Amino acid sequence: MSIPSDLDIAQAATLKPMDDIARQMDLPTEFLERHGTDVAKIELEAIEAMKDRPRAKYVVVTAITPTPLGEGKTTTTVGLGQAFSHIGKRGVVAIRQPSMGPTFGIKGGAAGGGYSQVVPMEKFNLHLTGDFHAVTSAHNMLSAVLDNHLYQGNAAGLDPYRVTWRRVLDVNDRALRNVVTGLGGRMDGVPREAGFDITSASEVMAVLALSNDLGELRQRLGRIVVGYTPDGDAVTAEDIHAAGSMAALMRDALKPNLMQTLENTPVLVHAGPFGNIATGNSSIVADRIGIHSGDFLVTEAGFGADMGAERFFNIKCRTSGMTPDAAVVVATVRALKVHSGNHRIVAGKDLPPALLEENPEEVHAGAANLRKQIENMRLHGVSPVVCINAFPTDHDSEHQAIREIAESMGARAAVSTHFADGGRGAAELAEAVAEAANEPSDFQLLYPDDAPLREKIETIATKVYGADGVDYAPAANTSIDLYERNGFGNLPICVAKTHLSISSDPKLLGAPTGWRMPVREVRASVGAGFVYPICGDMRTMPGLGKNPAAHHIDVKPDGTIVGLF
Known part of the structure; x- marks a missing residue:
């Protein structure tokens, strides 16, 4: 079956008014701050108004160690959220907002895919309501105040060689990784080495994701360390009188965004912390609203279970006090074949032909990774469900191999065709998740706060x-x-x-x-x-490839955007 492009599917969608989406969540519409007809922000007062309602089952979607192409966690998260309506339950989805760096780079957008997408996908991937720009502005406000502090006499005693705060921009631009600021005459500042990261790598973005309310956001911004004195004492944003202005710029960004899936399932979209050096999870405030808005709240943790899920458990849950009822571990035939050691996938290049040949033995050869990620869920006392994310090039025998691996670990498994079939294709997965979430929970953190x-x-x-x-x-x-x-x-x-x-x-x-x-x-x-x-080299400012998506994205005279994928 030939499936239209993600953008074609998204632009053909029938969207419901935001008031209708809010009503599905039993969210009073007076808490909506509308941004056009198909996106809204939610006022934070909704958290207090909804706190006494029944609590949804809390489900985190993670994955085995991915290939460079990713294994479909966002698509699975969206598909699972849609699927609950097919088994008589109400699902709500909570995911990160994507950075425009990957959108214009090689990875593309992050709205899901196929018939399991967040819409309108153009707004989702391009600016949305401006939260990323607020983070960029607040971050660079601190940079400006910091450099001005040095110029105006450095009352805090910062060692210019121990300044740790850089600048950010939400584009892929390798030329800005390392720069020298303050060049020119005496009136142009204090020359020093500096650099840029991408906005999703900003600590301000992680603050946005991990704050429970506006007061906590203000406190966290004040605690940001910008550098050290020659004696090794930390100097904070509060010390140089920048935190208040930062909080003012971030006030509206703390309100989560409300969107919908292709099947009109409510989606909370908020924050986008970098998955390598930060949590890689969406915001606590979005989850505090979503947990009282349906039968199941489905959220996503970035990268494999050893990264995003571990941080979800030990950082996000530690901070929010919310504990998960079940975890979905997304596995694909192609990724397990890669873990066999017989194939190599390169982003931007065609898959190796041998990877597409029927070979369940290779799936079993790569099983160690899936087994370990299942163990990592149980290490935290969470019931795992393996989602076999089906691709058209897969073979039934290979899906059966993944089932056998999961069953050998005592874990549930379900084949899901949500990319091609939407929520209906994830109904088996939804049933398995519902069963797992109803089991007694024994969630536990990996280590105590006071451990060295x-x-x-x-x-x-x-x-x-x-x-x-x-x-x-x-x-x-x-x-x-x-x-x-x-x-x-x-x-x-x-x-x-x-x-x-x-x-x-x-x-x-x-x-x-x-x-x-x-x-x-x-x-x-x-x-x-x-x-x-x-541990290793971390690129916090990506570069564009030889043929990035930025070469192909355009807008027609009628305003229709083309080239997104």
């Missing part, structure tokens, strides 16, 4: 990643000691590593053992509320 930072890092490395231990570079040890001396030792850990392996080495497939995790550097996002050890 090194103990927290080593717990994640050994229990979640399967490492034998951790090796710290001298600079990493120095930073950990500095953070604990400054009172940051109670923060949770967000390990920055490759998403292409459970290990810290992207070349190690499956569920590698017999390795040690190298930590070359450790940084602190004190405002967001976590410490992140860096």
Whole structure:
């Protein structure tokens, strides 16, 4: 069966008015702040108004370690949300807003795909209601106040060589990774080395995602560390009098956005933290609304279960106090075949022909990765359901192989054709998730707040990643000691590593053992509320490829956007 392009499907959709979508959630329409006819923001007063309503089952969608193409977590999240209506339940979806960097780069948009999409997908992928621009402005406001503080006498005693705050922009632009600011005459500022990250990598974005309300947002912004004195004392946004202006710029961005799927299922779209150096999860405030808006709240955690789900459990749930009832682990035939070690997928290139041949033995050969990710769910006391995300090139025998792997681990499994068939194609998955969510829950965090930072890092490395231990570079040890001396030792850990392996080495497939995790550097996002050890090279400002999507996106005279995918 030939399926139209994502954009063609999205532009043919019949959308319901926002008031109708709100009513499906039992959300009083007086809390809607309409942005046109098909997008609205939700006033934060809705959280208090809805808090005494029944609590939905809370479901997180994660995945096995993905290929560079991704394995369809967003599409599965949307498809599952739609599917609940096909089994007589009400589903609500909560996902991140995508960065425009990937949209104009090689990865494309993040509205789902096929017949499991968030619409209108053009607005979803391009600006939406301006939250990303608010984050960019607030972040760069702090940068401007910081450089002005240095210029005006540096009353806080910042060491110019220990400034840690950079600037951000929501585009892929490798030329801005490293820059020198303050060039020109004496009136043009203090020259120093600096650089740009993409907006989704901003700590302000993580603050947005992890704040429970406006007061907490203001406090977290004030705690952002911009650098250190020569004696190693932290200097914060509050210390240089920037946090208030930042909060003013972020006030409206804290209101989550309301959209809908192709089947008119309510979707809360909010925040977009970077998946490598931050949580990779949508916002707490969106979940606080969604948890009282239906029978099931389905949210997504970025990358594989060793990354996004681990952070969902140990950072987001720790902060929100909300605990999941079930987890969906998305698995694909192609990814498990890649984990067999017999194939290599390169983004932007055709799949290897041999990958598409029927070969259930290769699926079994790559099973270690799926088994380990199922273990990682149970490590946190959460019931896992394996979603077999079906592709047209798959074979029934290969789907059966994934079922056998899941069943050998005592996990439910369901084939889902939500890309081609929408919610109807995920009905089996919805039934399995409903069963898992009704089981007694035994959710538990991986480590206590008061554990030393090194103990927290080593717990994640050994229990979640399967490492034998951790090796710290001298600079990493120095930073950990500095953070604990400054009172940051109670923060949770967000390990920055490759998403292409459970290990810290992207070349190690499956569920590698017999390795040690190298930590070359450790940084602190004190405002967001976590410490992140860096294992390998992390690009926080992507570049455009030779043939990016930006070459093909255009607008017709009637305003119709073309070229998005």
